Amino acid sequence: MSQVSQNCPQCGAPVVFRWSQAVQTTCPYCSSILVRTDVDLEKVGVVSDYPLDPSPIMIGTEGVYDNKPFVVIGRICYEYDGGGWNEWHIVFNTGESAWLSDAQLEYTVTKLLPWAPALNGQKLDAGTMVDVGGAYYTVTTLTNANYRAVEGELPFQFWDKTVCRFIDLRSQDERFLTIDHTEAQPLLFGGRTVGFDALKLTNLRQFEGW
Amino acid sequence: MPAERPQPKVRAISCPNCGGSVELRGMGSSLHATCINCLSVLDVSHPAVQIVQTFDKKTRRFLPKIPLGTRGKIDGKLYEVNGFQTRALYADGDEYTWDEYVLYNPFHGFRYLSEYQGHWNDIVSLPRLPVGSMSGVTVDGVTYKKFQTAATKTIFVMGEFPWRVQVGDAVAVEDYVSPPASVSREGLEGEFTWSRSTYIDGKQIWAAFQLKGEPPAPQGIYSNQPNPLPPASGMWKLMGLFSVLLLVAMVVSLVFHSNSKVFESKYYFIPGSAEPSFVTPVFDMPGGDKNVQIDIKTDLENDWAFFSFALINEQTGIAYDFGKEVSYYHGRDSDGSWSEGDRGDKVTIGGVPGGKYYLRVEPEMEKTLSSPVFGGKRVNYQVTVVRDVPVIWPYFLAWPFLLIPPLFATIRRSNFETKRWAESDPSGASGDPNTSKEDDDD
Numbered sequence: 109m110s111q112v113s114q115n116c117p118q119c120g121a122p123v124v125f126r127w128s129q130a131v132q133t134t135c136p137y138c139s140s141i142l143v144r145t146d147v148d149l150e151k152v153g154v155v156s157d158y159p160l161d162p163s164p165i166m167i168g169t170e171g172v173y174d175n176k177p178f179v180v181i182g183r184i185c186y187e188y189d190g191g192g193w194n195e196w197h198i199v200f201n202t203g204e205s206a207w208l209s210d211a212q213l214e215y216t217v218t219k220l221l222p223w224a225p226a227l228n229g230q231k232l233d234a235g236t237m238v239d240v241g242g243a244y245y246t247v248t249t250l251t252n253a254n255y256r257a258v259e260g261e262l263p264f265q266f267w268d269k270t271v272c273r274f275i276d277l278r279s280q281d282e283r284f285l286t287i288d289h290t291e292a293q294p295l296l297f298g299g300r301t302v303g304f305d306a307l308k309l310t311n312l313r314q315f316e317g318w
Numbered sequence: 319m320p321a322e323r324p325q326p327k328v329r330a331i332s333c334p335n336c337g338g339s340v341e342l343r344g345m346g347s348s349l350h351a352t353c354i355n356c357l358s359v360l361d362v363s364h365p366a367v368q369i370v371q372t373f374d375k376k377t378r379r380f381l382p383k384i385p386l387g388t389r390g391k392i393d394g395k396l397y398e399v400n401g402f403q404t405r406a407l408y409a410d411g412d413e414y415t416w417d418e419y420v421l422y423n424p425f426h427g428f429r430y431l432s433e434y435q436g437h438w439n440d441i442v443s444l445p446r447l448p449v450g451s452m453s454g455v456t457v458d459g460v461t462y463k464k465f466q467t468a469a470t471k472t473i474f475v476m477g478e479f480p481w482r483v484q485v486g487d488a489v490a491v492e493d494y495v496s497p498p499a500s501v502s503r504e505g506l507e508g509e510f511t512w513s514r515s516t517y518i519d520g521k522q523i524w525a526a527f528q529l530k531g532e533p534p535a536p537q538g539i540y541s542n543q544p545n546p547l548p549p550a551s552g553m554w555k556l557m558g559l560f561s562v563l564l565l566v567a568m569v570v571s572l573v574f575h576s577n578s579k580v581f582e583s584k585y586y587f588i589p590g591s592a593e594p595s596f597v598t599p600v601f602d603m604p605g606g607d608k609n610v611q612i613d614i615k616t617d618l619e620n621d622w623a624f625f626s627f628a629l630i631n632e633q634t635g636i637a638y639d640f641g642k643e644v645s646y647y648h649g650r651d652s653d654g655s656w657s658e659g660d661r662g663d664k665v666t667i668g669g670v671p672g673g674k675y676y677l678r679v680e681p682e683m684e685k686t687l688s689s690p691v692f693g694g695k696r697v698n699y700q701v702t703v704v705r706d707v708p709v710i711w712p713y714f715l716a717w718p719f720l721l722i723p724p725l726f727a728t729i730r731r732s733n734f735e736t737k738r739w740a741e742s743d744p745s746g747a748s749g750d751p752n753t754s755k756e757d758d759d760d
Contacts, residue, residue, distance in 0.1 A: 160363065162326065162347035164425045190481060191349050191363065212480055213347060213427025214445065234509045246447055249509055278447050301445035304426050315345055315424040316327035318396075 116140060117151050126181050127199045130261035133182065141258060141267045153267045155257050159185060159192050163210045164312045167260045169196075171208075171307040173217050176200045180208070182260030186272060188253040197262055205263055207297065208307075215307060216284050218299035227287065227296070232275050240298075245277035245285050326424070331367050333358060343387065344400055345424050348478035351401075359475060359484045371484045378474060380404040383433065383534070384419055386477045390527035392440060397421035397429060399527070401477035407468045407491075409743065420479055428480055431523065432515065436536035437543060438523055439500075439515040448501055448512060454494045455501060457514070462494030462501050465541050466743040493541060495742075500542040517542050539737045547731040553724035560720050568713040576605070581703035587623070587681040588696045595680035600632050603705050607669045612677075613702040615662040618646045623697055626680040627665070631673050638667050666707065677701065 113124050121137040125144075132143050134155055141153040169180040182197035193211035200206070206219040224240045232238070236247045255269035273289035282300040326345040333340055338355030342348060342362055349363040350370060357373035382402040384390075389398045401420030406413050416434035418441075423429075430441035448455035454463040472487040492503045498517040503510045517540065520533025536543070581601035587594065603610065614625055622645035629638040642665055648657035683697065 160346035160365070162345045162424065191347075212443075213424075214443065216445075234507070248447070248511075278445070280447050280449050282446050284445075312425065314325050316325055318424050 114149050116142060117149055118154075123149060125261060126179070127203075127205070127261050129203075129205070129263060130181070132258070132262045132265050132267065134259050143265055143267075152265070155259065158257050158259070159187055161185070161192070161194070162213065163194050163196075164213075164315070165194070165196050165208065165210060165309065166311075166313045169309055169311050169313075171198070171309040173198075173200075173206070173208075173302065173307065176202060178206070178208075180260075182258070182262045184258050184262070184266060185256040186253040187256045188251050190251075192256065197260065206299070213304075214301060215304060216299060216301045217307075218284065218286060218297035221285075221296045221298045223294070223296055227294075232277075232287070238277065240277075240285060243279050243283060245279050245283070247275060248278045249276045250274075251276065331360075331362065333360065334367055335360075335369050335372055342478060343398060344422060344478045344480070347422065347424075347428075347480050348400070349481055350475075350483050351478040352476050357476065361482075362478070370482075374485070377485060378404075380415075380417065380474045380476075382417065382419065382476065384431070384523070384527050384529060388527045388529070390523075392421065392429065392526055395423055395426050397423050397426075399477075401475075401479045401483075403472050403476070403479075403483060404474040405470050406473045407470050409466075409468060415473065420477065422478075422480075430513070431518075433520075433534075434540065435538065436520060436534040437540035438518045438520050438533075439542070440518045441513050441515045444501060444512040444514050446512075448494070448503075457501055460496050460499070462496040462499070464742075465493040465495040465500065466741075467492045468743075495542045495738075497542045497738075498544040515542060517544060539734065539741070541738065541741065543738070545731055545734045545738075547727065547734060550724050550727040550731055553727050557720050557724045561717065564713055564717060564720070568710055571710070572708045575708040576706040577708060578604075578705050579702060580604075580705045581677070582700065584698065584700045585679070585681075586696055586698045587683065589683040589685045594682065595626075595678060597630075598677040598679065598701070600674050600676045601703065603670065603672050603675055603703075605672045605706065607671050608706040609666055609668045609709070610670045611664055611666045611704045611707045612640075613662065613664045613704065614642060614644060614699055615702075616644050616646075616697055616699040618644060618661050618697055620647045620649070621645070621683065621695070621697070622659075623699075624682040625699075626682070628678040629667065629670070629675055630678060631671075631675055633673055637678075638670065640665050640667065666709070677703070 113122055115121065116123050116135040116138065118135060118140040119138040121135060123133060123135055123142060125133060132141065134141055139155040140151045141155060142149040143152050165180055167180055167182065171178055178198040178200045180196045181199050183194045185192060185194050193209055196208040198206050198208050206217055209216045226238055226240055230236065230238055232247050234247050234250060238245055251274040253272045253274060255272055258267055269290060275287040277285040284300055285296065285298045288295040288297065329342040331340050331342060332338065333353035333356060335358040336353060336356040338353055340351065340353050342351055349361065351360050351362045352358065353360060358369055359371040361368040361370050384399050386399050386402060389396055398421065399419050400422040403418050404415055405418060406415045416432055419431040421429040421431060432439045432441060444457065448457045451461065454461055468491050470489050470491050472483060472485055475483055475485055489504050490506060494501050500515045502513050502515065505511055524533045580603055581598065583598060610629065612627060616623060622643060624641060624643045626641045642663050644661065644663050645659040646661045647659055679701065
């Protein structure tokens with residue numbers, strides 16, 4: 109992975125991009141949210157604070173999914189009535205990127221999928237069943253979450269959101285779908301729930317006493 | 319160096335209700351926690367702690383059997399007991415209460431233990447949806463039978479929880495059982511979570527958490543408690559095997575007995591003869607102590623005859639005395655033809671030593687002239703002596719005894735199952751459990 113280094117327009121500290129396709133990052137020194145322009149970095153905001161964060165994952169954590177090694181390069185923190193969670197932005201050694209969520213310390217890896225026309229015009233209430241790509245999924249939870257913070261490299265600009273709406277669907281195996289209604293055009297992410305051990309995570313956070 | 323976010327550690331807060339100091343061990347994963355001093359339920363999901371519910375003095379108190387903060391290994395992973403709640407279920411006017419423990423590991427996440435009257439379960443969340451069927455649900459190829467649908471209520475809370483728990487929380491629970499496991503659906507208004515419970519011996523928990531004393535003895539039979547009696551199928555197989563062995567032994571005995579005819583002769587008898595008794599020529603019976611069978615065949619017609627025999631050893635003079643009555647009657651009436659008795663019979667004597675023998679025979683019949691044949695009645699008969707006949711009746715007698723152990727095991731095992739299901743209430747909404755809306759029948 110070729111690394112691109114620039115300087116933070118706020119504090120002048122060097123800002124390194126691990127992933128060439130990253131559009132946004134945060135300055136590790138001053139927490140400024142920086143967006144890449146053609147030539148330079150532009151400061152668009154600042155990360156206020158991170159919520160109480162129980163995740164054992166951090167930027168730089170490495171793991172394996174589908175036999176492919178990945179590294180964690182960024183995250184979006186969300187918060188809702190049932191708690192907070194992170195969508196960790198992970199990049200595989202192939203250059204593809206995906207998301208690793210840690211809600212309730214249960215781990216799910218999802219990738220952006222092409223929109224499924226089967227979902228058009230569907231009223232997705234809890235319990236609704238839909239056929240997506242030949243597999244049956246049932247809507248299990250509808251979540252209205254608040255964006256709390258961002259950290260590190262992201263594949264898009266994401267920093268001024270307020271309410272984000274998610275619809276989670278589960279199948280009879282460990283497959284999982286989530287529809288992200290944050291933008292006008294909903295996005296579909298699909299993947300599966302993975303056990304902590306199966307992810308073979310290294311370079312994790314340390315917990316005092318554990 | 320970039321400013322590293324601090325390492326998560328035990329967080330000390332002060333209770334906004336009583337001012338007491340509370341330690342939070344959930345590393346940021348807990349949403350609600352109770353104050354150890356005043357048992358208020360606090361919202362600890364933000365740095366600013368808020369009171370959710372103060373402890374009502376009327377609330378019953380329950381004591382966790384595993385103290386909060388205790389660590390132990392389950393499934394090879396270290397967990398800390400962070401939360402404890404007592405829940406109640408109401409059925410037929412009775413209240414049933416059970417305890418639940420929240421186990422936490424900062425990497426592996428959450429796991430739960432439940433205890434009802436000494437019966438423990440190890441509970442994990444199920445990241446997939448069971449498939450509904452007529453009698454229950456299927457997960458990973460295992461079918462779980464519907465056990466009950468119940469309205470439950472949280473009646474006591476202590477410690478930390480990764481959800482917004484409070485006293486009075488009402489949840490509908492549906493249990494499906496396949497011992498030693500069960501799957502449960504919890505939730506309200508269409509949003510459900512599924513979990514899988516595995517029955518675990520209290521002694522295993524006592525060992526894992528190094529608890530003092532003995533776990534409480536289990537009372538009664540729990541829904542997913544494994545049947546302690548082994549399936550009788552093994553015993554039935556064994557019974558089948560023994561039946562085959564018995565059959566083989568029988569066949570072997572048929573083959574290995576010499577079953578040899580050592581003497582045979584035809585005689586006749588006229589009642590009223592001067593001296594009815596006579597002796598046969600001497601015949602040889604080879605071998606050691608073996609049985610002997612004496613066959614009598616007659617041409618009796620609506621009559622009877624009695625034969626007194628003595629099998630006498632020529633050398634030693636030892637005699638085996640025995641008698642046999644032979645009778646045969648037949649005819650025809652309004653119901654058709656009938657017959658009674660047999661024209662022939664046999665006697666078997668066991669353990670007769672080898673040697674030279676002869677028979678003394680004394681036939682006896684009624685003198686009455688009932689036969690239309692002129693010159694009085696006469697019976698023709700034949701005596702045959704067979705050495706070393708195979709005896710098969712003990713095999714048939716033994717076989718039913720083979721049935722007893724597997725039959726007994728089957729009945730005992732099924733009694734346990736009857737008691738298990740006696741507590742169940744599988745009635746309720748049928749069809750796909752993932753789509754059916756819950757009707758909360760409190």
